[in-house]
Amino acid sequence: MHCPRCGARLAQAPPTVCAACSYASYVNPRPTGTGIIVEGGRFLAIRRVRDPRAGWWDLPGGFCDAFEHPADAAVREAREELGLSIELGEFVGMYIGTYEFQEESLPVLDCFWLATVAAGELRLDPSEASEHEWFPLADPPQMAFSTMDAALRRVAARLAP
Structure with missing residues (x-):
């Protein structure tokens, strides 16, 4: 690992401080925004075409742009991935997860x-999805990321009759 500021070799993986320039290097979580689009006890899922997890069911959402609020990212991603304008309702929650990249x-x-x-x-x-499907909240498929599974369980419990 090398310092992103000066290029010097780091003594250890972040979090660490560069001995050459004193730059503090961290590995902070990247925020995402996702809308769980619901209608009549069902939710909308799309099948991923990109890695990681190509071929798995996914929820429309994605990484925030610089200084973008996650709610705004959720609305933008639905427009980009689905061609839909969505209205956000209740906040479901925040979950720590992982994303395999490079x-x-x-x-x-x-x-x-x-x-x-x-x-x-x-x-x-x-370039994002090969198909879509409306699944019952009470019986979702395994999703591409465990945070989605957890959020869907919470929504199903909240919206259960």
């Missing part, structure tokens, strides 16, 4: 909201 296991802070479709016609971005 041979690293990165920490993520996944933020979930209940959501409904506000406008638009569903059209998948083929």
Whole structure:
């Protein structure tokens, strides 16, 4: 590992301080925003086409852009991935997870909201998803990331009759 500021070799993996320039290096979680789009006891899932976890069921969402609030990221990602405008409802929760990228296991802070479709016609971005399906909240498939499984369990418990 090398210092991102001066390029000097680090004595250990972050968190650490560079001996050459005193830059403090951390591995902080990357925030995400995801809408759990619900309708009549069901939720909308998409099948991933990209790694990690290509072929697994996913929820529409993704990483925040610089200085973007996770709620705004959830709305943006639904528009980009599904062509839909969504309205966010109740905050479901934040979950610490991992994301495999460039041979690293990165920490993520996944933020979930209940959501409904506000406008638009569903059209998948083929670079993101190959298909979509409405699944019952009471019986979801295993999702691409464990944080999604946990958030869906919480939503199912909250919305159970």
